Amino acid sequence: MMIQLFRSRLFLFSLFSAALFFSCAPGEFGLYLGTEKDRELLQLFSLLEEVDHENAYQQEQHYTIVNRIIWEYRSIGELEKMDLYLIDYMAVHPDDPYTAFYLLNIAQNYNDRDARLVAETYFRRILANYPDLRVSGRSVHKVVLEELAFHSDDYEERVRSFNELLSRFPGEIDRGQIYYYLGKSYEKLGFWDKAFSAYEEFLESPETEIAGDPEARIELTDLLRFQRSDKSWTRDDLMELLSGIRWAVSNRKGATLRRYQAEKFFTMSWSQDETDLFTHTNIDIPSFFNRNVVVRSVLDPMSNEKEAFVRSWGWSYRIPTWYLYFKKIDYPADPEINGRWEWAGIYFGDTF
Numbered sequence: 133m134m135i136q137l138f139r140s141r142l143f144l145f146s147l148f149s150a151a152l153f154f155s156c157a158p159g160e161f162g163l164y165l166g167t168e169k170d171r172e173l174l175q176l177f178s179l180l181e182e183v184d185h186e187n188a189y190q191q192e193q194h195y196t197i198v199n200r201i202i203w204e205y206r207s208i209g210e211l212e213k214m215d216l217y218l219i220d221y222m223a224v225h226p227d228d229p230y231t232a233f234y235l236l237n238i239a240q241n242y243n244d245r246d247a248r249l250v251a252e253t254y255f256r257r258i259l260a261n262y263p264d265l266r267v268s269g270r271s272v273h274k275v276v277l278e279e280l281a282f283h284s285d286d287y288e289e290r291v292r293s294f295n296e297l298l299s300r301f302p303g304e305i306d307r308g309q310i311y312y313y314l315g316k317s318y319e320k321l322g323f324w325d326k327a328f329s330a331y332e333e334f335l336e337s338p339e340t341e342i343a344g345d346p347e348a349r350i351e352l353t354d355l356l357r358f359q360r361s362d363k364s365w366t367r368d369d370l371m372e373l374l375s376g377i378r379w380a381v382s383n384r385k386g387a388t389l390r391r392y393q394a395e396k397f398f399t400m401s402w403s404q405d406e407t408d409l410f411t412h413t414n415i416d417i418p419s420f421f422n423r424n425v426v427v428r429s430v431l432d433p434m435s436n437e438k439e440a441f442v443r444s445w446g447w448s449y450r451i452p453t454w455y456l457y458f459k460k461i462d463y464p465a466d467p468e469i470n471g472r473w474e475w476a477g478i479y480f481g482d483t484f
Contacts, residue, residue, distance in 0.1 A: 308337025
């Protein structure tokens with residue numbers, strides 16, 4: 133009779149198991165005497181004592197009951213008491229094959245209570261001391277690696293975790309996303325060649341979208357193009373660059389003027405978006421040369437330490453005014469290039 137009752141209860145508890153892993157809301161260990169939840173927990177504790185933990189078959193039953201206990205504690209918001217229960221349980225059952233899962237629950241509880249450093253101690257302990265375990269089809273190690281890869285303050289640890297995700301779980305991750313954030317982590321460490329390699333891999337995953345950064349693909353494409361270029365159009369001194377452009381315009385030296393243009397040179401009206409495909413359509417600037425073109429020798433007042441504008445006029449009947457746009461280069465991968473200036477484009481018409 134007792135065995136039948138146990139199996140009946142166990143069947144009901146197992147129905148809840150798949151929903152328990154990684155999906156519950158935070159809570160503590162202990163009972164509110166007299167409530168329905170108290171009675172359910174007491175029944176579970178009693179049922180757990182009836183299971184032979186040394187029996188390999190019944191270890192699975194043990195896990196099902198403990199998992200249900202975890203769910204009950206979460207449902208009443210008692211995370212700390214749940215932690216105490218699990219710590220006590222693991223002390224009594226040090227060889228339980230589901231220890232990594234129980235430790236993960238404790239780690240997530242600390243994380244939910246904004247005790248991130250304590251949570252990370254548990255995450256590292258799981259990886260170092262316990263074999264991987266799949267619960268409800270999900271790998272405990274994968275969950276831990278994702279926590280450390282995306283949230284650790286130690287960028288060396290992030291790099292290790294991203295690389296381990298790539299090597300151990302290649303078919304279960306968004307490789308493009310992992311390579312994108314791996315590249316960002318390499319940047320933080322100053323490993324630019326490795327960052328560029330990671331970004332190349334990211335661009336090989338066109339289906340990947342980066343949340344909060346819709347322009348990520350465009351920005352990295354530009355970065356890699358710049359990285360591969362000879363950067364011959366850049367200049368240390370902005371006024372020297374402007375002087376060379378003014379000379380080329382005054383003397384109608386089209387070839388010289390083209391050499392001053394940045395590799396990704398744009399031409400657009402003030403109302404256009406720089407991401408518009410038409411902004412990078414090449415125009416033949418020398419075809420607009422005439423004796424009336426004037427390029428000022430001073431910067432426009434709207435210039436600042438990172439961007440500069442120079443007014444010019446006399447280019448054409450329809451749009452006589454062009455603003456030459458200069459940009460300071462942000463490229464920490466190469467200190468000799470970082471902070472130099474480039475002639476990045478032209479804005480047509482007067483400012484609003």
